[in-house]
Amino acid sequence: MSWQGIVKHYIDFFSIDEKNIITLLEGNTPLIPSVCIGKSFERPINLFFKYEGLNPTGSFKDRGMTYAISKAVESGSKAVICASTGNTSASAAAYSARAGLKCIVLIPEGKIALGKLSQAMIHGAKVIQIKGNFDDALKIVKEISEKYPITLVNSLNPHRLEGQKTGAFEICDVLKNAPDYHCLPVGNAGNISAYWMGYKEYRSCGKINSLPKMLGFQAEGSAPIVRGYPIEKPETIATAIRIGNPASWDKAVKARDESGGLIDMVSDDEIIKAYKLLAEKEGVFCEPASSASVAGIIKLSERGFFQGGETVVCTLTGHGLKDPDNAIANSEKPSSIEPNISDILKIIGL
Ligand code: F0G
Numbered sequence: 221m222s223w224q225g226i227v228k229h230y231i232d233f234f235s236i237d238e239k240n241i242i243t244l245l246e247g248n249t250p251l252i253p254s255v256c257i258g259k260s261f262e263r264p265i266n267l268f269f270k271y272e273g274l275n276p277t278g279s280f281k282d283r284g285m286t287y288a289i290s291k292a293v294e295s296g297s298k299a300v301i302c303a304s305t306g307n308t309s310a311s312a313a314a315y316s317a318r319a320g321l322k323c324i325v326l327i328p329e330g331k332i333a334l335g336k337l338s339q340a341m342i343h344g345a346k347v348i349q350i351k352g353n354f355d356d357a358l359k360i361v362k363e364i365s366e367k368y369p370i371t372l373v374n375s376l377n378p379h380r381l382e383g384q385k386t387g388a389f390e391i392c393d394v395l396k397n398a399p400d401y402h403c404l405p406v407g408n409a410g411n412i413s414a415y416w417m418g419y420k421e422y423r424s425c426g427k428i429n430s431l432p433k434m435l436g437f438q439a440e441g442s443a444p445i446v447r448g449y450p451i452e453k454p455e456t457i458a459t460a461i462r463i464g465n466p467a468s469w470d471k472a473v474k475a476r477d478e479s480g481g482l483i484d485m486v487s488d489d490e491i492i493k494a495y496k497l498l499a500e501k502e503g504v505f506c507e508p509a510s511s512a513s514v515a516g517i518i519k520l521s522e523r524g525f526f527q528g529g530e531t532v533v534c535t536l537t538g539h540g541l542k543d544p545d546n547a548i549a550n551s552e553k554p555s556s557i558e559p560n561i562s563d564i565l566k567i568i569g570l
Contacts, residue, residue, distance in 0.1 A: 223248045226283050226386040227290060233389070233421060234287065234382065240294040242319040246282035247386055249274045251394045251533070256501040257514065261521040263528030268399070269498075269514075270391060273506055273539030277339060280387060280411060280537045281311035287383035288373045289315040297371040298322060301364055303357030304374075305407065305460045306336030307538055312373050313343035324370070326350055326357035331459050333507065333543035353454060354408075355465045375410030376467050384411055388418030389427075391533055398428045400530040405512035405537060406436040406445065406483060407461035409472035415535070416475035432533075434481035436472060437516035439509075443485040445469060457488045457546065460509035460538060486515040492550055494518060498536070505540030505547070513537075 225243030227234050251268050258267025272280035289312075292300055299322035302312050309325035309332075316323035325340050329349035340347050350357055358374060365372035375381055392398055398419055404412050412434055422428045438446055439456030444464055451464035466472065476483050486494075491508050494515035498504045513534040520526065540547055557563050 225286055226383060227287055230386050230389055233385070236287070236290055236294060240290050241286070242289045242293060242315055243286050244276035244282065244314065244318065246275045246286050247390065249390070251391060252502075252504060254502060257497060257518070258532070261526065261528075263521070263526050265521070265526050266529065266531045267517070268391075268531070268533045269502070269504055270387060270533055270535045271504060271506070272387070272535060272537050273510070277307075277311045277314045278335070278539035278542055279307040279311065280384060280535065281307045282315075283386055284375065284380035284383040284410070284414070285311040285315045285373065288371075288377050288379040289319050289321065291379045292321065292371040292373070293319050295371070297369070299324065299370045300373045301325070301361045301370045302373045303327075303354055303361045304332070305354050305462055306332035306542070307460060308374065309345065309347070310336045310339035310343075313340040313345035316345065317343045322346070324348065326361055328353045328357060328462075331462060333459060334545055335542040354463050355450075355454075358408075358467065374467065375408055375414075381410055381414040381417060381468075384414035385418030385421065387535060388415045389422055392419070392422050392428045395531065398423070398430050398432045399533045400432060401435055401481070401532040402432040403435040403437070403513040403517055403532060403534045405458070405461050405509050405535075406438045406472060407442075407463045407466065407509065409436075409445065409466035409468035411535070411537065412436045412475050413468045413471035416479060431479060434475045434479040435513075435516060435520070436476065436481070436483040437512045438483065438485045439491060439512060440485045440487045445472060445483050446485045456491070458491050458507075458509035458512055459543075460507060461512065484516060484519070486512055486519060490515040490519065495546075496550060499540065504536065506536040507538040507540055507543045508546050510536040510538050
């Protein structure tokens with residue numbers, strides 16, 4: 221049978237009447253073997269990229285959103301609301317459009333990538349830009365959803381994490397077991413928590429017989445979990461993870477500690493270096509926040525963390541096309557000349 225989306229595919233791990241499922245056939249994303257980065261380490265590892273940019277709205281959020289919106293429909297909700305650094309709003313807007321729900325999104329003004337903003341707008345969401353950051357926006361939408369009949373679809377909504385756990389299932393289905401390490405960028409800290417839940421559920425039902433160590437990476441200027449206190453004014457070029465007080469802080473720490481993993485941070489320079497390496501040496505275009513996971517793996521390898529030979533999966537959370545401004549700013553500018561063959565040959569070096 222053709223792919224039916226994550227809820228139908230893993231229906232035994234969900235609790236919903238199938239007729240209420242709202243899907244864009246998300247999931248079933250490729251687990252791409254690294255051809256360069258993993259092999260380039262002093263002690264090479266068996267590295268894979270879970271390329272979540274190939275979901276319908278271009279990020280992993282679709283896994284959580286299909287279930288959160290389906291459950292909102294099932295409960296009779298007519299409207300949903302979220303705060304977002306961009307991807308959640310794009311996904312909420314698309315799934316709400318499909319379900320016929322009203323969708324309201326709060327975003328930090330000037331700090332969301334162009335592609336994401338365009339998605340929320342074209343799907344017809346009510347887009348409200350606030351002169352504040354993600355943490356301010358999340359506080360407001362929480363309050364609104366507690367007082368009014370509007371469903372919150374941030375990852376505080378447990379259905380979001382339930383959906384996102386399927387990323388772990390798919391990896392195990394391909395590898396036929398869990399990887400040794402699973403590495404993710406950490407922002408609001410929902411995804412690392414969801415993956416950990418997924419691995420544990422898969423082991424409980426005997427689909428795998430081991431668990432990975434969970435590795436999370438925050439951006440240096442937005443690293444509350446690493447530093448141990450909320451960051452009032454988080455900053456990073458990776459706007460998707462520009463978050464100072466993550467909602468799933470405790471869950472992420474639990475995933476780290478139960479698995480024997482770690483949560484560390486990488487600088488913006490390291491993020492951009494990994495972003496370019498992925499694009500130039502692996503042929504994989506992801507957004508800057510996504511490459512924080514790969515920047516983290518590179519940093520760990522330089523510290524002698526890996527023995528060599530381990531299977532490591534990095535989730536590449538969002539598509540590079542989400543953020544064309546960063547792609548252009550970090551690449552060689554195209555030359556612009558008259559249509560003259562000899563000048564063109566000179567530029568090519570022939
Ligand atoms: N990578 C991307 C591309 C993201 O959009 C996000 C979060 C993360 C990583 C971090 O995941 O929050 O589960 O730890 N984006 C949210 C949003 C906050 O509003 O789109 P997390």
